[in-house]
Amino acid sequence: MEQFDDAYFRKLANQIMFDLSEEEIRELKEEFTTLLEQLDLLNRIDTEGVEEMIYPFETPTHYLRKDVSDHVISKEEALRNVASVKEGHVAVPKVVK
Amino acid sequence: MKYADYQRQDAAENVKNAYADAQRLQKALNAVVTFVDVEAQLEHLRDVDENAPLYGIPIVLKDNVSTKGIRTTASSRILDNYVPVYDATIVKKLREAGAICIAKASMDELGMGGTNLNAYTGKVNNPYDLERISGGSSGGSAVLVAAGVVPMAIGTDTGDSVRKPAAYCGVVGVKPTYGRISRYGIIPYASSLDHVGYFNTNVNDAAKTLEVLAGRDDLDMTSSSAHIPAFSEQLNSDLHGKRIAVLGNVQDAIQDTRIKEQFTAMIKKLESRGAIVETVYLKKELMEALLPTYYIISNAEAVANHSNLDGIRFGIREAGDNLEEIMIHSRTKGFSSAVRKRFVIGSYSLFVENQEKLLKKAHRVRRVIVDAYRELFASHDAVLAVAAPTTAPYPNESVDEQLSASYLIAENHMLLGNFSGFPSMSVPSGLIDGLPIAINVSAKAFDEQTMFNVAKAIEEESGMVGNCVEVKA
Numbered sequence: 016m017e018q019f020d021d022a023y024f025r026k027l028a029n030q031i032m033f034d035l036s037e038e039e040i041r042e043l044k045e046e047f048t049t050l051l052e053q054l055d056l057l058n059r060i061d062t063e064g065v066e067e068m069i070y071p072f073e074t075p076t077h078y079l080r081k082d083v084s085d086h087v088i089s090k091e092e093a094l095r096n097v098a099s100v101k102e103g104h105v106a107v108p109k110v111v112k
Numbered sequence: 113m114k115y116a117d118y119q120r121q122d123a124a125e126n127v128k129n130a131y132a133d134a135q136r137l138q139k140a141l142n143a144v145v146t147f148v149d150v151e152a153q154l155e156h157l158r159d160v161d162e163n164a165p166l167y168g169i170p171i172v173l174k175d176n177v178s179t180k181g182i183r184t185t186a187s188s189r190i191l192d193n194y195v196p197v198y199d200a201t202i203v204k205k206l207r208e209a210g211a212i213c214i215a216k217a218s219m220d221e222l223g224m225g226g227t228n229l230n231a232y233t234g235k236v237n238n239p240y241d242l243e244r245i246s247g248g249s250s251g252g253s254a255v256l257v258a259a260g261v262v263p264m265a266i267g268t269d270t271g272d273s274v275r276k277p278a279a280y281c282g283v284v285g286v287k288p289t290y291g292r293i294s295r296y297g298i299i300p301y302a303s304s305l306d307h308v309g310y311f312n313t314n315v316n317d318a319a320k321t322l323e324v325l326a327g328r329d330d331l332d333m334t335s336s337s338a339h340i341p342a343f344s345e346q347l348n349s350d351l352h353g354k355r356i357a358v359l360g361n362v363q364d365a366i367q368d369t370r371i372k373e374q375f376t377a378m379i380k381k382l383e384s385r386g387a388i389v390e391t392v393y394l395k396k397e398l399m400e401a402l403l404p405t406y407y408i409i410s411n412a413e414a415v416a417n418h419s420n421l422d423g424i425r426f427g428i429r430e431a432g433d434n435l436e437e438i439m440i441h442s443r444t445k446g447f448s449s450a451v452r453k454r455f456v457i458g459s460y461s462l463f464v465e466n467q468e469k470l471l472k473k474a475h476r477v478r479r480v481i482v483d484a485y486r487e488l489f490a491s492h493d494a495v496l497a498v499a500a501p502t503t504a505p506y507p508n509e510s511v512d513e514q515l516s517a518s519y520l521i522a523e524n525h526m527l528l529g530n531f532s533g534f535p536s537m538s539v540p541s542g543l544i545d546g547l548p549i550a551i552n553v554s555a556k557a558f559d560e561q562t563m564f565n566v567a568k569a570i571e572e573e574s575g576m577v578g579n580c581v582e583v584k585a
C-alpha cells in the first residue's frame with residue numbers, strides 16, 4: 016500500500032493543477048483512510064468474468080454525423096468569456112522565453 | 113400551486129408575482145444565485161401559442177443549466193463571471209412551451225454534494241425550518257418550489273440530487289430514465305450518472321413536465337429516441353394487480369421508527385387499493401457497495417470533466433507569472449476545499465496503476481449491482497422505499513462531506529437509479545414534527561408511466577397534492 020504522506024497528496028493535487036493547504040491534506044488523509052476501508056466493501060463482491068459497465072444502457076444512441084460544420088459560434092462569442100484578449104487571441108504570459 | 117391554478121390567471125402577473133416572491137424570500141431562503149430579467153421573455157411570449165403546455169408558467173433553472181447571455185456559475189467561484197453563449201436544449205424546449213425563467217438556483221458546487229452547504233453563495237435554507245438544510249445538490253430549485261414561488265424548477269441528479277432535496281422539502285422530485293432528457297448545455301458532474309430532473313408540487317404536473325422536456329437530441333449523443341407517452345393523459349392511480357416490491361434493505365436500515373411506521377402504513381393503504389406488495393432484498397454486500405462504487409466512478413468522471421475549468425478561456429482567472437501558475441492559482445481559489453478533495457480522489461483512481469483495483473473494479477461492481485436490481489423488475493412493476501431515512505437535518509448533522517461509513521444503505525439507496533438509469537422519483541408522504549418525509553418510487557427503464565401512476569396513488573393517500581409551505585420572510 017502506498018505511503019499517504021503530505022508530499023504524496025500535494026503531488027496528486029499539483030498534477031491536476033491546484034494546491035492543497037495543510038488542513039486540506041490532513042482532512043484528505045482521513046478521507047482516504049475511510050475510502051480504503053470502503054474499498055474492502057467492493058472487494059467482497061466477486062466480479063470474475065464480469066464486463067465493466069460504463070453507461071447505463073448499451074443500446075447505441077450515437078452515430079457519426081456528416082462532416083459538415085454545424086453549431087458554430089463566432090470568434091467574438093468564443094472570446095466573450097476570456098479574461099485577457101489581445102488582437103483577437105486569448106492572451107497569456109509568454110510560454111517560450 | 114399547480115399549473116392549472118397559474119393558467120387561470122394572467123401570465124405576466126404570474127411571472128411578476130413569482131419574481132417578487134423570489135426576491136422577497138431571498139434573505140430567508142438564499143436559494144437564488146442570479147435573478148433573470150423577465151421582460152424580454154414576456155415579450156417573446158406573445159409569439160407563443162396560448163395553449164402551449166407551460167404558457168406563462170414561471171420557472172427556475174438550476175445554475176448548471178446554460179442560459180445564453182445569463183450568468184451560469186454552477187455555484188462555483190471559478191465560474192462566477194461565466195456567461196454562456198448558447199442555450200441548453202431544455203432551455204429552448206421550455207421557452208417553446210411558454211415557460212418563463214425567473215431565476216438561476218443555488219446548488220452544491222458543480223453538483224458535487226448532497227446538502228447545498230457547499231455553494232459559493234452559501235447555505236440554502238429549508239423553508240420548513242430555516243436552520244435546517246435543503247438537501248442538494250439541487251437545493252435552491254427544491255426550496256423555491258416548496259415555498260410556492262414557482263410550480264416547477266429544473267434540477268439535475270447524479271446521486272440523488274433531485275430526489276433527496278425533494279424529500280427534505282416536501283415536493284415531488286423526478287429523475288426520469290437516463291437519456292430521456294437531453295443534457296446538452298448542462299454543466300456536467302459525472303456523465304455516466306448525470307440526469308436532468310425537476311421538481312413540481314404534484315404528480316399530474318410532473319407527468320406534464322416530462323412531456324415537455326423528453327426527447328432525442330442529436331446534440332446529446334446519450335439521449336434516447338424512445339417513444340414519449342402522453343404521461344399526464346394516461347395517469348391512472350388504480351393499483352389493482354400492480355406488483356410492488358418494498359426494498360427491505362432500506363426499511364431495515366432506518367433508525368427512526370416513526371418514519372418506518374409511516375411508510376408501513378402507506379404500504380398498507382396501497383395494498384387496500386389492490387396492489388400486490390412483497391418485501392424484497394438485494395444482497396447486503398451489494399447495498400453496502402453503492403456508496404464506494406459511486407465515489408470512485410463519479411469523482412473520476414468529475415475530475416476529467418472539469419479539466420477545462422482553468423481560468424484561461426472562461427471563468428475567473430487569477431494572476432500568475434506563467435500559464436501553469438495561472439491555472440494552479442485559478443483552480444486553487446476557484447474550487448472549494450470539498451471539490452478539490454473529491455478531484456484528488458478521482459485522479460487517484462484514474463492512475464494507470466490504480467485503474468484495475470479501483471475504477472475498473474467499480475465499473476464491474478456497478479454491473480453486478482444493476483443486474484441484481486434489474487432482476488427485481490422481472491417480477492415487479494415498481495420498487496418502493498423510504499426516500500430519506502431522516503427529516504431534513506441541521507448542517508452539523510449532515511454527513512455528506514465525510515465518507516461516512518454510517519447509513520451506507522438508508523442514505524444512499526437511491527444511487528440504484530443512477531447506476532441503472534431506471535426512472536426514480538420522490539413523492540411527499542407526510543410530515544413528522546412538521547417536517548416533510550417522502551417515498552421513493554422506481555420503475556423499469558422508460559416506464560415512467562408506472563412510476564407516475566404509483567406516485568399518484570401515494571399522493572392521493574397522503575393528501576399532499578400541491579403541497580407548499582408559507583415562509584415568513
